[in-house]
Each structure stands twice: as structure tokens, then as C-alpha cells.
Amino acid sequence: MNRLTIFLSCMSIAGCSGVFDYHPYDVRFDGEKDINSHNISRIEEDCRDKESLTVAFISDSHGWYGDTEDMIADINSHPDVDFVVHGGDLTDCGTTKEYIWQRDRLARLKVPYVALIGNHDFLGTGNETYSVMYGKMDFSFIAGRIKFVCLNTNATEYDYLAAVPNLDYMEEQHTADSALFDRSVVCMHARPYCEQFNNNVAKAFQLYIRTFPGLLFCVNGHDHCLQIEEIYDDGIIYYGVPSANRRSYLLFNITKDGYTYEVIHF
């Protein structure tokens, strides 16, 4: 019986270090929470007075951990990168373990990053894990007088019942902190007219996109391939970021005269 007691107490100690799995969707994790808001304050601090920004856009790293590691190593080897935007789909099935696996890899980035929510990240309790680990699903930040607006556009996941994309939030962001920015970039996971977008409001969405002060371009993920397209023939280009297994990402350099981009293959 004494041995049993020792065995059980060993087990309870081991339990604290995560040897026991309670459920794939248990939303149980230690370590960093609210990552986006921590990193946003770093980004805003670091880039406040910058005249030119270098931003890496990555997306859809779900399931491809080796490729993600290589991508992170490649981004770390670029000395100019100011921060990274992940376009969503961190996980395949939204399980807590997958979120942790991705978070532990993205933590190796030398520069701060923010991550949007992708449709896969909603599965099971994935949306709850995202909210605790990363924060709000619609968020924005200002770096070098450019506002980056990150929107949740995964309407199918809500069966179109929620205000997704949230036009009220977009309208709010047109004017919020207007003294601090002159130009804007809009990031989303699923772009208009794909099966995940609420296409009933696709045109209204674009109307709100166009009203952003000094809009430079839009960035999306989801489609797993490189896309450079003017969806509405109105001069606004949507850049689709390839998935991690395509072993490429987009590097944007934004100066006061405009922007250039580069497709980086690693």
C-alpha cells in the first residue's frame, strides 16, 4: 500500500507537467496568453517613429510544423523585418495541443508577431483557445503611422449568424486614433467571394475597405497559394499569402512613397 501511495504521488507530480491528456478540446494550457496584445504593444513601441516598415506576412501553417520552423528561421535571418502577421489557420482541427505546438514554434521569431484566426482554428473549442491564447478576433494596431486592421472573416463557421465581417468594427476603425495614422492595411483570413466569406455583404465589405484612410492593400490567407488580384477592379489589390507547405511567404517593404513586396522562397 505504501508503494501505491508513492506511485500515486509521483503521478500527481507528473500530472502538473502535462503527462496526462484530458481531452483534445480541453482548452487547458500554461504559458503565454493574450499574445496579440503583448506583441502589439511591442510593435507599436518599436515602430512608432519608423518611416519605412518591413513586414512579413505568413499564413496557413496548420499541420506543417517542419515548414513553419524553416520559415521562422528564414524570417529570423532577415535583419530588416519589423514584425510578422500570421494570416490564420494555425491548427488543423482546433485542438489545444495543436495551438501549443504552433505557439511554441512561433515563439522562436525574433520579432513580434500577431496571428489572425482562420476557419480551421474554430473547430471544436478552437475559437475559445484562440481567444485566450491570442485575444480578440478583430483587432488593429498602428506601426509607423500605418494602421493594420485585422478582421475575422470566417462567416461560414458561424453559419452566417454572427456579424462577421464586423462592419461596425470596420467603421469604428476608420476614425479611431485618426491622429496617429495616415495610411492603412487590412488583413483577413478568407477574402471576399471565397466559400468561407459572407458573400451577401461582399460589396458592402469592400465599400468599408475603400473608406479606410490611405488604404495601401489587403492581405489574406486561406487559399494556400500566392494570389495578387484586384478582386473588385477598383485599384485595391488583395495579396493572398501562400501556406507554409508551399515554402514561401510575402515580405512587404512600406516606405513613405509607397510599398514594394517580394515573394520569399525558403
Add this chain to the structure above:
Amino acid sequence: MKSFIFSMPILIMSVSTAMATSVPSVEYNVTETTESVSGVTMTTDTITDKNNENNETTVNSSTDNSALTNYERRVYRYRRLWNFLIPTQTVIQYAGNMGVVSVGMGWDYGNHRQYETNLLFGYLPRFNSSRAKMTMTFKQNFVPWRLPAGSKFNVEPLTCGIYFNTVFGHEFWGREPKRYPDKYYEFLSTKVRINVFAGQRFTAIVPHNRRKFMKSLTIFYEISTCDIYLRAMLQDNKISLWDIVGLSIGLKLQTM
């Protein structure tokens, strides 16, 4: 998941029917049958006791079974089939992708009691999510060897099997809801997980004269993983077996 509950008795019934038909001598010599079919010995004993209490039929150790009418034999078989549904074990398990703690009942069968079926209900606290959840597990064990360690103990060097776990809640779906295009999340159900496990067990046998609530008490541990994690490991070599397996421990009370 209701289908699980309903399929359970049917499964047990079919197994027991198979066993009943495999003993053709049952109608003529009940006592001998009781001894020869080791797998159902206890079950048959119980029937005899019940019959004596109720005074309905006289199926006992009496050697003259020719006195039984067809009706009595039918009643006897009927009782024996339904008796198979009485759980023989109570199981409590900690962790194993089925909640923090799961409690349930089990049945053992087979010539050496080498097969076990467990039905467990688990509790998953809320942790960082919005609410706690219940889970249900249908577990199939296989115990190929049972080695005696003295007269009071025995060791099962390998247990292995498969279990289906379902979690209750509106967040989860068994089949892709209609809002998605066809095969949008292919091969995925967020509700049902298929788990595999391997483990070991150690049993303390309660001596005959000191039995009150149970025949034996078994402590076990298992290493398990589930289909989603296995797929993640097979898809990417940066995910190792160590990343996807989890430990679980538990107790099994053999009640009969």
C-alpha cells in the same frame, strides 16, 4: 451517441447468444454446463440462486433435469441471456483524452476473461473554456496474458485496445454540418475521437473468506493517443510519438 447506448445491449446479447448456442448440452445437464463454461460460471451461479429464491423454477444442482419442462428451460435460457448484461466490473480512470476522471462499468468475457468492454462517463472541467463538459467512452480491452504472482496477486504484462470517446456540447459535431461545402473538413468529426492504448495492470485478489464488495482490485496504467494526434504525427516528422501520447491511470473493481 444514443446509438452507442442502444447498441450496447444488442452487442452483449449477440455475444451471449453465441455462447449459449455453443453449449448444446445445456438443456440436459445444467450442473455440468455450469462447470465447463468457465467464462459464464458466475453468471450461471447467479441464476441458480435467483431461481431458488423466487421458487419459480427448480433449476439447481438436482441431478434429475428431465423434470424440467420446455417452458422452464426457456425461462432458464432467457434469464441467462439477460444476466449477461449485469456488469462485472466498476472502472475509474484518470486522464486518457476522456476527461479528467471517468467512471463506469465493464463486462468481461471470453474463455479466459481476456476481453473487456467498458462504458465510461467522464468529466472535463472548463479550464480556459466557457464551460465544463461531459464525455462518454466505449472502450474495448484485450488482455492476452494473466500471470499469477503468488496466490494473492496477478500481473497482466500487456493490455491493449481501442476506445471511442464522444464529448457532449453544441461546440462539437459528429458529421460535418450542412453549412459547409461537401468534404470541407475531410475525415473529421470534432465530437468522436478514436483512441488507441497499451498498458499494464497489477491485480490484488481478495481471498474467498474476506470478500465483501469485490473479488479483486486492479490498478492499471495506459499510454494512449487519438486519431487527430496520430494524423499530425504522420503528416509531419517534427511531431514525435512523445508529443502525442499521454498517460492515464485507473482502478478496476471486479465485482463478480
